[in-house]
Amino acid sequence: MDFELSEEHKLLRKTTRKFAEEVIRPAAQEYDESAKYPYEIVEQAKKLDLIAPALPVEYGGAGMDFLAQAIVIEELFRGDAGIGSAISARPFGSDMLLEFGTDAQKKKYLLPVGRGDWVMGSAITEPEAGSDVASMKTRAEKKGSEYVINGAKMFITNGTIANFLIVFARTTMNPPERHMGITAFVVESDRKGYIAEPLKKKMGIRASDLAEITLKDVRVPEENIIGQLDMGFYQLMQFFGRGRVAIGAQAVGIAQGAFDEAFKYAQERQTFGRPIVDFQAIQFKLADMATDIEAARLLTYKGAWLVSQGGNPAREASMAKLFASRVAREVANEALQIHGGYGYIKEYPVERFYRDAKITELYEGTSEIQRLIIIRSLLGKI
Ligand SMILES: Cc1cc2nc3c(=O)[nH]c(=O)nc-3n(C[C@H](O)[C@H](O)[C@H](O)COP(=O)(O)OP(=O)(O)OC[C@H]3O[C@@H](n4cnc5c(N)ncnc54)[C@H](O)[C@@H]3O)c2cc1C
Numbered sequence: 001m002d003f004e005l006s007e008e009h010k011l012l013r014k015t016t017r018k019f020a021e022e023v024i025r026p027a028a029q030e031y032d033e034s035a036k037y038p039y040e041i042v043e044q045a046k047k048l049d050l051i052a053p054a055l056p057v058e059y060g061g062a063g064m065d066f067l068a069q070a071i072v073i074e075e076l077f078r079g080d081a082g083i084g085s086a087i088s089a090r091p092f093g094s095d096m097l098l099e100f101g102t103d104a105q106k107k108k109y110l111l112p113v114g115r116g117d118w119v120m121g122s123a124i125t126e127p128e129a130g131s132d133v134a135s136m137k138t139r140a141e142k143k144g145s146e147y148v149i150n151g152a153k154m155f156i157t158n159g160t161i162a163n164f165l166i167v168f169a170r171t172t173m174n175p176p177e178r179h180m181g182i183t184a185f186v187v188e189s190d191r192k193g194y195i196a197e198p199l200k201k202k203m204g205i206r207a208s209d210l211a212e213i214t215l216k217d218v219r220v221p222e223e224n225i226i227g228q229l230d231m232g233f234y235q236l237m238q239f240f241g242r243g244r245v246a247i248g249a250q251a252v253g254i255a256q257g258a259f260d261e262a263f264k265y266a267q268e269r270q271t272f273g274r275p276i277v278d279f280q281a282i283q284f285k286l287a288d289m290a291t292d293i294e295a296a297r298l299l300t301y302k303g304a305w306l307v308s309q310g311g312n313p314a315r316e317a318s319m320a321k322l323f324a325s326r327v328a329r330e331v332a333n334e335a336l337q338i339h340g341g342y343g344y345i346k347e348y349p350v351e352r353f354y355r356d357a358k359i360t361e362l363y364e365g366t367s368e369i370q371r372l373i374i375i376r377s378l379l380g381k382i
Contacts, residue, residue, distance in 0.1 A: 005067075005071075008064070008068070009067060009068060009071055012053070012064070012068055012071055012072065013071050013075060015048060016048075016050060016071065016072050016075035016076060017075045017078070019044070019045070019048055019050070019075075019079075020075050020076055020078055020079025020080075020084075021079065023041060023044055023079075024041065024076065024079030024080050024083045024084070025079045025080060025349075027041060027080075027083065028079070028080035028082065028083060028207075028349065028352065029346070029349070029352070031080075031082055031083055031206065031207035032080075032082055032206045032207065032352055033206075033346075035200050035202075035206040035207065036207065037086055037161060037207065037208075037209050038083050038086050038087075038207050041083055041086075041087070042086065042087055042090070042116070045076075045087045045116075046115075046116035049062045050062075050072055050076070050087060050088075051087065051088075051090055051091065051114070051115075051116040052090075052091045052094065052113070052114045052116070053068045053069045053072045054066050054068060054069040055091060055094060055098065055110070055113075055114045056098070056114075059094075059098065059106060059110045059111050059113075059114040060110075060111050060112070060113070060114025060115035060116070061091075061114040065308035066242065066245070066304045066305075066307040066308045067301060067304040067305055067308050069246065069249075069304070070245060070246065070248075070249040070300060070301065070303075070304035071249075072088065073088050073246055073249040073250055073253065074249045074250075074252050074253040074256070074297075074300075075253060076088055076253065077249070077250045077251075077252075077253025077254050077257065078253040078254070078256045078257040078260070079253075079257065080207070080257075080352070080356075081204065081205050081250065081253070081254050081257075081352075081353070081356035081357075081359075082204070082205045082206050082207030082208055082352075082356065083207045084250065084253065085157075085205045085207070085208035085250070086207045086208045086209070088246075088250075089121075089157050089158060089208060090113065090116065090119045090120070090158070091113045091114065091120060092120060092121050092122055092157055092158060093120055093121060093122035093165075093166045094110060094113055094114070094120065095239045095242055096122070096166055096184060096226060096227075096235060096236070096239055097109060097110045097120075097166070097186075097226060098110060099227075099235075099238070099239075100184070100226050100227030100228075100235055101226055101227075102223075104223070105186065105223075105226065109164060109186060112163070113163075118163040118164075119158050119161050119162045119163055120158065120162055120163065120164055120165065120166070121156055121157050121158035121159060121162045121165045121166070122156075122157075122165065122166045122168075123153040123156045123159075123165045123166065123167045123168065123187075123213055124136070124153075124168050124236065125153060125154050125155050125156070126138060126151065126152055126153055126154055127152055127154045127212075130154075130155075131365070131366060131368075131369050133168075133233065133236070134178045134179045134182070134233060135178075136151075136168060136169070136170060136182065137151055137170065138150065138151025138152070138153065138167070138168070138169040138170060138215065139151060139169060139170050139171075139173075140169035140170065140171050140183060140185060140220075142171075142222075143219075145221060145222050146219045146220065146221055146222065147169075147171075147185065147219070147220050147221075147222065147224075147225075148217055148218070148219050149167065149169050149185065149187065149193075149215045149217075149218040149219075149220065150215060150216060150217060150218075151169060151214075151215050152212065152213065152214050152215070153165075153167065153212070153213040153215070154212055154213075155199070155210060155212070155363075156196075156210065156211050156212070156213050157208060157209065157210055158209050158211075159196045159198075159209065159210065159211025159212070159213050160196040160198045160209055160211045161209045162189050163188065163189060164186050164187060164188045164189060165186075165187050165189065165213070166184050166185070166186060166187075166226060167184070167185050167186075167187040167215065168182055168183070168184055168185075168232050168233075168236065169182070169183060169185060169232075170182055170183075171183040171229060171230055172230050175230065179233045179234065180230055180231070180233070181230050182230065182231075182232040182233045183225055183228075183229050183230055183231070183232045184225070184226040184227060184232040184235060184236070185220055185224050185225055185226065186220070186224040186226060187215070187218060187220055187224070188220075191218050191219070191220065192217075192218070192219070193215060193216040193217045193218040193219075194213070194215060194218055195213065195214040195215075195216065196211040196212075196213055197211055197212045197213075197214070198210070198211050199211055199212060203355050203358065203359075204352070204355035204356035204357070204358060204359055205356055205359055238312055239312075240314070240317070240364065240365065241303075241307065241311075241312040241313050241314050241316075241317040242307050242312075242317070243317075243364045244303070244317040244318055244320065244321040244364050244365065244370070245300060245303035245304050245307055245313075245316075245317045245320055245321070246364075247321050247324075247325065247360050247363065247364045248296070248299065248300035248303060248317070248320035248321045248323075248324040248325070249300050249304070249324075250328075250360055251296065251300075251321070251324035251325045251327065251328035251357070251360040252293065252296050252297045252300050252324050252327075252328070254328045254332065254353055254356055254357050254360065255289075255292070255293045255296065255324070255327050255328040255331040255332065255357070256293055257349075257353055258328075258331050258332040258335035258336075258350060258353035258354070258357070259286075259289050259290065259293060259331055259335060261335055261339075261348070261349055261350045261353070262285075262286065262289070262334070262335035262338040262339065262350065263286060265338060265339055265342075265348075265350075266282050266286065266338055269339075269340075276338070282338060285334050285337070285338060286338075288334075289331045289334055289335070292327045292330070292331060293327060293331060295323070295327070296320075296323055296324035296327040296328075297324075299316070299319055299320040299323055299324065300320045300324055302316060302320070303316045303317045303319075303320040314373055314377055314382060315373065315374055315377035315378070318365075318370040318371075318373040318374050318377075319370075319374060321360070321364065321365070321370055322367055322370040322371065322374070324360070325357075325360035325361040325367060326361070326367070328357040328360050329357045329358060329360075329361060331357075332350070332353045332354040332356075332357040333354060335350050335353065335354075336350050336351060336353075336354050
């Protein structure tokens with residue numbers, strides 16, 4: 001792989017970085033404290049075409065490759081993970097619609113999302129089914145030409161603000177294989193029986209919307225099925241690689257943002273008559289942090305590049321996510337340590353990076369699940 005970015009990628013990085021520094025970072029503390037969704041900043045991101053970098057132009061996206069998407073995510077999260085998430089998760093699940101949606105579905109749902117006018121989300125997790133996706137209990141029963149959906153979904157990004165969600169529900173009970181019998185549906189949030197309960201009290205990425213969703217006799221027409229009946233789990237698995245590379249990019253951005261703060265602070269803060277960056281203990285910390293970030297970035301870019309080549313790199317994506325998320329947590333921790341007691345109060349952004357970093361080890365599959373995928377891949381089982 002050639003690690004030199006193209007001129008197009010470099011320009012995109014420069015534009016996104018400028019936006020993150022000038023617009024996102026100054027607003028980060030306010031949105032973190034209020035846990036409000038940053039509508040005004042999203043409007044500005046829309047003008048710069050940063051909402052859906054890799055979605056084709058015909059569906060309102062910027063028509064770039066997946067490496068471009070990773071670069072945008074990294075730079076947004078370097079500015080602030082909460083606002084970065086609010087912007088970059090607006091098309092969450094659009095890959096599924098692009099690949100398996102009918103032309104009519106793409107025109108109706110994907111286009112307004114790509115343009116940045118609509119928000120979508122993906123509802124997979126349930127109160128009792130997280131890592132074990134196939135154990136989901138939400139049911140969709142066929143009644144005439146409609147499906148009636150009942151169940152509960154937990155931790156749904158964009159759940160209270162989305163125009164629609166892709167909801168995964170069981171359509172066949174007791175299938176011959178436990179991963180079968182799950183189907184993906186478009187469920188518009190204005191349908192009767194769609195109830196969103198906001199989850200505001202989260203540790204980090206607080207500007208990002210999160211909800212618990214109850215679906216009570218929600219009726220959707222048959223044409224809201226995405227792809228094939230009963231094959232939703234397998235359809236979903238095709239996109240986890242992309243999603244995990246994206247989380248790798250989030251983690252690299254958070255780690256870099258925390259590093260920037262620590263690097264600056266270490267040159268300003270004086271103890272024993274010298275800036276603390278003069279002490280070798282601090283120098284070695286910074287050197288290790290910079291090295292880890294660069295390694296995480298290269299793994300993530302490799303995953304993104306493989307996706308851009310048209311692949312679904314399960315192993316590389318899991319490696320990128322596993323490694324980059326650990327680096328984000330450890331670098332944020334060291335960055336806070338370099339700030340001493342000042343790192344522990346909210347006037348300094350570093351404590352926010354510390355809280356935000358943790359999510360990257362949890363969603364799109366926990367670190368334990370990434371390890372399971374990596375070892376299964378090494379053993380030739382997937
Ligand atoms: C902020 C946020 C946003 C989210 N957004 C979405 C979203 O938009 N859509 C969506 O569907 N979900 C979303 N999620 C849910 C997220 O993907 C799940 O929380 C995650 O997959 C873990 O599931 P769980 O919480 O049920 O943990 P569990 O599956 O209950 O796991 C608990 C612990 O056990 C470990 N574990 C489980 N099974 C194994 C095993 N076989 N071997 C070893 N260890 C194991 C896990 O790693 C973890 O440490 C979000 C979560 C958060 C916090």
